[in-house]
Amino acid sequence: MQSYQEMTKEELCKEKESLEAAYKEWQKRGLSLNMARGKPSEEQLDLTMPMMDVLNSSADLHSEDGTDCRNYGGMDGIPEAKRFMAGMMGVNPENVLVYGNASLNIMYDTVSRSMTHGVMGSTPWCKLDKVKFLCPVPGYDRHFKVTEFFGIEMINIPMTAEGPDMDLVEQYVSEDAAVKGIWCVPKYSNPQGISYSDEVVKRFAALKPAAEDFRIFWDNAYVVHHLYEDDQDEILDILSECEKAGNPDMVYEFCSTSKISFAGGGVAALAASKANLEFIKKQFTVQTIGYDKVNQLRHVRYFKDMDGVKKQMMKQAAIMRPKFEMVEKVLSEELGGLEIGSWINPKGGYFICFESLEGCAKSIVAKAKEAGVTLTGAGAPFPYGKDPKDSVIRIAPSFPTMEDLKMAAEIFVVCVKLASVEKLLETK
Structure with a gap:
């Protein structure tokens, strides 16, 4: 295909006319398709339905230490659940607290x-003149909403192919005591699908913060969410790396089964140093009398161990993989060579990140909406919803059926082409 960048004004006008006709045909169909969020499909959720029968009326509802899971107690999680969640994160069970269903809540x-x-x-952050967080971008919009809610200033850190720009991270962390944290999705990052390299993880562990209360918020949301059985990314364990580097207290790691079992009905956990956990437990005694131990027991009895989780995730991959590959195929066939966008084909996670020509993302998302396809809002993967280049669009292939997804992808590429032609014509 001829590059749009090389087309004359006359050629672009002719292409625009053809695209507008195709776009109007899609509009006439009155579709309502959704690729806005990384929700599991009904087919994925159905995989875990047998878990509902694990704890029947005759089941023993006591944990291995004798705790009656129907009653109060065991505030930091039953032993087998701590061991189970530790196995997912690759940490020691004694470094784990098991919560309710959502890591975002933690x-x-x-x-x-x-x-x-x-x-x-340390001094409560609310008593400080300024509190800042580093935000690798593009990143997870809900992370940014949390820090924005508390009035914390957010600083963009560009992502590279190996993770955040660590030169910038080291500079901010070492020079500014107001920098108190950094958001990270270290494996199959949201939305790019990038996994942090060993060097990046080691540089994180070796940070020399100006603030004694600086923490790495390590959201390991997609730790087992591989698309391929024989081609998987692996990352170093940040807790052990921090300990080796003499910074054992510098990291909080988060994880959940929300996209493994049931979204909204999973189990979430926090991993951190013993000193961090002792401080956090003081809040536990005020905040809760105990999380849902019945659900913890249900998960452990159903999955049993990490082998059970791996088998489950390969079943999920069999559903997810064709969707990702189909979207990637449409993007490649329709946009390859046009020089109007780029994307990464991830090995796991829940998203495909598309980068359009500068100044086109909002237009593409709006056009898609008018043609019946809902996408994540342009700008969402950035703090304050402001994409400096207006170019990043997050595509979530998981929820729609294959039929709906194919139509959504086809509409999307028409919108990309049309918005790109309009942008290029502005300078001709």
Whole structure:
């Protein structure tokens, strides 16, 4: 295909006319398709339905230490659940607290506690003149919403093919004591699908913060979410790397089964140093009398161990992989060679990140909406919803059926072409 960049004004006008006709045909169909969020499909959720029968009326509802899971107690999680979640994160069970169903809730609590009560005896953030967070971009919009909610200043850190720009991270962390944290999705990052290299993880562990209460918020959301059985990314364990580097207290790691079992009905956990956990447990005694131990037991009895989780995730991959590959195929066939966009084909996670020509993302998302396809809002993968280049669009292939997804992808590429032609014509 001829590059749009090389077309004359007359050629672009002719292409625009053809694209507008195709776009109007899609509009006439009155479709309502959604690729806005990384929700599991009904088919994925159905995989875990047998878990609902694990704890029947005759089941023993006591944990291995004798705790009656129907009753109060065991605030930091039953032993087998701590071991199970530790296995997912690749950490020691003694470094794990098991919560309710959502890791986002743990992250919110962790920021909130730091605001009101500080970090392990440090000054509460709410009493400081300025609190800043580093935000690798593009990144997870819900992370940014949490820090924005608490009035924390957010600083963009560009992502590279190996993770965040560590030269910038090291500079900010070492020079500015107001920098208290950084958001990270280290494996199959949201939305690019990038996994942090060993060098990046080691540089994180070796940070020399100006602030004693600086913490790495390590959201390992996609730790087992591979698309391929024989081609998987692996990352170093940040907790052990921090300990080796003499920074054992510098990281909070988060994880959940929300996209493994049931979204909204999973189990979430926090991993951190013993000193961090002792400080956090002081809040536990006030905040809760105990999380859902019945659900913890249900998960452990159903999956049993990491082998059970791996088998489950390969079943999920068999559903997800064709969707990703189909979207990638449409993008490649329709946009390859036109020089109007780029994307990464991830090995795992829940998203495909598309980067359009500068100044086109909002137009593409709006055009898609008018043609019946809902995408994540342009700008969402950036703090304050502001994409400096207006170019990043997050595509979420998981929820629609293959039929709906194919139509959505075809509409998307028409919108990309049309918005790109309009942008190029502005300078001709």
